[in-house]
Amino acid sequence: MKKVMMIGKTQAGKTSLCQILNNEKMQYCKTQSMEIIGGRLLDTPGEYLERPGMKGALNVTAADVDLIFFVQSASDESSMFPPGYAGSFMKPCIGIVTKADLASEEQIGQAKKLLRMAGAKEVVVTSSVCKTGFEELFEILKEQEG
Secondary structure, eight states: OOOEEEEEOTTSSHHHHHHHHTTOOOOOOOOOSOEEETTTEEEOOTHHHHSGGGHHHHHHHHTTOSEEEEEEETTOOOOOOOTTGGGGSSSOEEEEEEOGGGSOHHHHHHHHHHHHHTTOSEEEEOBTTTTBSHHHHHHHHHHHHO
């Protein structure tokens, strides 16, 4: 699998996503600094997206990855991804809707819309609790290998 960087707000589900993709036991832990998981997944603190002065760290770090995941919780109706944000990176950006099990279809649709507006090339809906959406996500990662 290529190197992937997770970007999203605090509590969006980035760490849980990393744990599932790396076949680890799910356990909550607050990401305090950029953390490489399994040698290929880069988990970033939500504060890097939420605080304007820290967004530059995401751009610099993106130079070392192959793919970027924009992570948006379906249960969070606000977004920190500005329209066209994917244009800030010279990498493919995939949108990941998390926590689908906690949201209505309308909320999931809104999360997908926010990610597309941010420039996500594709959007995958997941639930780490129900373990849904990951087959599609693994398929996208496999396609990126070629």
